[in-house]
Amino acid sequence: MLSRxxxxxxxxxxxxxxxxxxxTSVTKSEDAQKAVTFERPKQLVYPGKVRIGxxxxxxxxxxxxxTGVTGPxxxxxxxxxxxxxxxxWVVEHEFVTGLxxxxxxxxxxxxxxxKVAEFLDKELDNTAQFELNGQTMLYDAKRENIxxxxxxxxxxxxxxIHSEVKKRLDYQLETTNVKTKLEQRHMVNWIVENVxxxxxxxxxxxxxxxxLANLKxxxxxx
Numbered sequence: 001m002l003s004r005x006x007x008x009x010x011x012x013x014x015x016x017x018x019x020x021x022x023x024t025s026v027t028k029s030e031d032a033q034k035a036v037t038f039e040r041p042k043q044l045v046y047p048g049k050v051r052i053g054x055x056x057x058x059x060x061x062x063x064x065x066x067t068g069v070t071g072p073x074x075x076x077x078x079x080x081x082x083x084x085x086x087x088x089w090v091v092e093h094e095f096v097t098g099l100x101x102x103x104x105x106x107x108x109x110x111x112x113x114x115k116v117a118e119f120l121d122k123e124l125d126n127t128a129q130f131e132l133n134g135q136t137m138l139y140d141a142k143r144e145n146i147x148x149x150x151x152x153x154x155x156x157x158x159x160x161i162h163s164e165v166k167k168r169l170d171y172q173l174e175t176t177n178v179k180t181k182l183e184q185r186h187m188v189n190w191i192v193e194n195v196x197x198x199x200x201x202x203x204x205x206x207x208x209x210x211x212l213a214n215l216k217x218x219x220x221x222x
Contacts, residue, residue, distance in 0.1 A: 053106040053109075053110075054106075055072075055076075059072060060072045063075065
């Protein structure tokens with residue numbers, strides 16, 4: 001194991017020297033650098049692979065190049081032995097209870113976990129479908145509200161058009177009435193003026209005398 005670590009350190013040093021060596025390649029242009037895209041991290045639906053029920057697989061993969069296949073197990077055993085020997089992790093009566101609960105929890109997860117997950121997935125699917133149906137109803141309600149708003153705006157514009165047309169018709173009617181009144185007044189004044197001009201003073205005196213004679217006759221008969 002030590003020889004493998006030594007060889008590994010030599011390879012790393014050589015790699016470091018190669019990396020430190022100055023490069024003569026041409027740098028990329030700014031357009032090429034801007035064109036580089038980075039993939040967004042995605043949330044996993046299911047957890048990653050684990051060993052012994054709770055240790056991630058990546059930890060074992062980290063140890064393999066350095067210590068081999070048995071490295072992670074030896075490391076874990078050594079750490080536990082150190083904790084127990086130095087009494088950092090004191091084993092008391094409750095330790096057995098905790099260990100039993102842990103084993104029982106792992107058993108329940110392995111035994112009933114898939115069924116519970118399937119049941120919960122179905123419930124989530126049903127909830128998602130219910131929400132989708134609710135969204136459809138909501139969209140229909142919004143569409144109906146928009147239709148009502150458009151209808152209200154249309155009717156309001158009809159009322160506005162009716163009001164504007166009525167104002168214009170009233171204006172035309174008033175204009176016509178004023179014009180007719182002016183024409184009638186002008187005609188009456190013109191007729192009266194012409195009649196007055198046609199009556200001479202002698203005719204006026206004769207008409208007055210005739211009126212007086214008629215009044216005397218009427219008073220005598222009365």
